[in-house]
Structure formats: structure tokens, C-alpha cells
Amino acid sequence: MKFAIALFSPPHAPSSRRALRFAEAVLAGGHEIVRLFLYQDAVQHASAALVLPQDETDGARQWQTFISDNQLDAVVCIAAALRRGVLNDEEAARHDKPATVQSRAWTLSGLGQLHEANQLADRLICFGGP
Template sequence: MKFAIALLAGPQDPAARSALRFARAVLEQGHQITHLFFYRDGVHLATELAVLPQDEADIHVEWREFIAQHQLDAVICIAAALKRGILDDDEANRWNKPGSNTGTPWELSGLGQWIEALQTADRAVTFGT
């Protein structure tokens, strides 16, 4: 079965960890994740600048490693990202900002990617509000 997963919750929301556990279980059960779409506060998971206390698991790193390990399509909604200061090199240059705070494996794109995901997946699951 092909799954498309949207995450609307930020790093502090338990839904971010629930989504990661769900995504891992999907792959462990032999299913496929066709798209991961990060929207609203979920775009904060793409920052490379978050620093967590040493005794806390870093959900940013966990998502990044999961996506890279399984070579998944991870799209960050560009409108939500720009509003929240999440920029890749291209957007930082485009808007004359001093630097970027995201990169591989994330891709900034529009809601059209999520619409495409809905058309190609057997199931769509959303985490967060």
C-alpha cells in the first residue's frame, strides 16, 4: 500500500513523534511512503539550527536521518516555511537573507505537491492540526 503523510505539528508537539513512529511502522510492514509533506508548524522540523538539551531526543535529526536513510520525498510547504523563517540556499538568496537553515533531504515546494501525493497514494494520513 502507498501512503502519503502530512505533518502539521511542530517539533514540540507529540504528533511529530507519532508521525515518525507511524512512518517507521509503515515501512517495517512492507508498505511504501510516496510523499511526506510538512506544513504549518511542521516545517520547523526542517531547521538545522535547533539545539536541544543533551538529555532530549532530537526529533529534527531523527526525521532527517529517517528521510535520508529511506530516500523519501520530503517536501516542506514553501509558503509556510518562508513565514516561519525556514530557508534553503535558493530562498535565502532570493530574499536577500544572510543565510539558510535547511537543506538535504528537504525540498521546498508548494501545496501542489500534496495534491499530487493525494492522487498517487492509496492512503493519506495527517498528523497535527
């Protein structure tokens, strides 16, 4: 079965950890993840500037490792990312900002990528949100 996963919650939220465990189980079960899409506060997962207390689990780093290890298509909503200061090199230059903070595991793109993922997948599973 092919899954698309949409994540709406920030790295410290329990739903983010549940989404990661679900994604791990999907692949362990022999299924496919066609795309992981970050929207709203979930775009914080893509920030390379997050610093957590030493006694907290780094959910963003766990996602980044999972994506890299499994060569997943991972997309961050560009509008939500810009609103929250998560910029790749191109967007930082375009908006004349001094630093880039997007982790290399993610790609900035639009909501059309979520729509496409929904079309490619058998199931769209959403975690977090309003």
C-alpha cells in the same frame, strides 16, 4: 499500500513522534511512503538551526535520518517555511537573507505537492494540526 503523510506539528510535539513511528511501521510492514509533506509548524523539522536541550529527543534529526536512510520524498511547504525562516540557498538569495537553515533532507515546494501525493497514495494520513 501507498501512503502519503502530512505533518502539521513542530518537532517537540507528541504527534511528530507518533508520525515518525507510524512511518517506520509503514515501511517495516512492506508498504510505501510516496511523500512526506510538512506544513504549518511542522516546517521547523527542516531547520538545521534547531538547538534542543541535551535531555530532549531531537525529533527533527530523527526525521532527517529516517528520510535519508529510506530515500524518501520529503517536501516542505514553501510559504509556511518562509514565514518561519526556513530557507534553502535559492530562497535566501532571493529574499536577501544572510543565512540558510534548511536541512538537506527536505525540498521546498508548494501545496500542489500535497495534492499530488494525495492522488498518488492509497491513503493520506495527517498528524497534528489545528
